Amino acid sequence: MMYKQYPATGLQRLLLLALPCFTMQGAAALDIRTCFAHAQTYYETLYCEIRAENSGATLPDFWDFKKNNEVMQALLLKKPARQLYIDVPKPVARTIKARSATRLAAPTAIDSKQRSPGSTGHDSCFKQGQQLQCGEQRYNALGNIANAKLDQSIWQDSFKLQLQPFRGNHQTDAEVLAYLRQGYSEYLQHMVAIGLAGETFSFTKFAFFFDDHHAKGVDFAKRMQKMFYYLKQDKKNIAVNTAVNFPDRIDSRNCARFADLLACAGQRSNYLFRPARN
Template structure:
């Protein structure tokens, strides 16, 4: 399923622009996403510039295509003590804690979604980050809130089984903002295209037979959600009250 959802694979700013061009019908002359990834960001910007101009899509590039992009420092999720999952155990496709059980979230067919969630009026409405990118505590706090909101919206449109890890989400924030682009606006654009894709492409609702996970690969995001990543796939668990 994921190979037909370009936006689920786009992990950088330029990859998002690539997917936007494909969706607009202006990506015919671009290489495959895999080949596109093999280029550095300056070559990627050059590849995108002409088709983006035809599509009326603005592409942020280094000032002269030679000046270096600052190193990206990914903000870690703020922790109070450990990952907040002391005493919890993974039990097949569930996470069992003293306070309750969390079940794995899978993708859902459109027929199982709340009416209207794939419509144009449904927005993420993510807050804009107005702090300094050098203020790591402020950035981490913003990311924790924004990531939870992202997870909730992905579940709402039936893509809870195809989410970014927190690390990829945090990297994308820096990769977008270091180019002077509004992160919240970028994610709103992505969400709009994901809803369009979801209306025309079927998803695989089958849950995995087993999970190669350890509890130290998981983090809480609010009371209801736990996200786990084993380096290959992100798994989302929702509390069952």
């Protein structure tokens, strides 16, 4: 598929020079986990990576950065990325979001095969203390965990998120979905292992990242590995909020099982659960 590229206008180049002069005040205040959690595109995750390297002194505040279109974001990132030997691909036409939302919405729902016995027909799951009740099945809510309570082997360099590169046809939905479901399951397991169950991407966001990286010619698996590396380093050195919060009611159609985890996408957060043992 061919993508249309957008050249920067003279006004945009002028704004590029002006932005760092008045937007840097809060740039360093955003922690790395929060940065990645709010990143919606490849350029925004690249911004977070640059900040994680304590580079990009001329970059604007993250929230101001997000307000720019992709042409401007690419221009802002070009110099600090070059200092880290990272190439910044050119923007592409914004057809990805609609395609991802349409094509990838279905697998996020719990279908009749995924629902537990007796739960078919129940479109809502309800909060029961720190558990989620879906039909006859109960799930324990998962949240962030303090480092002292984790398996300490996760801090070894060998513990990485190593997704397989996608070798299929990007235009074949079945191949893409199979790859994404496997990759997302691995991503969730790794986030739980480092105590960040409360700060995961939704499946839809994960899928959008895949499409966005593909459109820009960027290796998705390698980018996810690098992002996980920064999250792990940040988690190792900075304490997390371990409070577990989730809505009183969750539409089960926004939930899906990934191995032993139940992931439910909310409007602003992604919630993880694990089947409770009777």
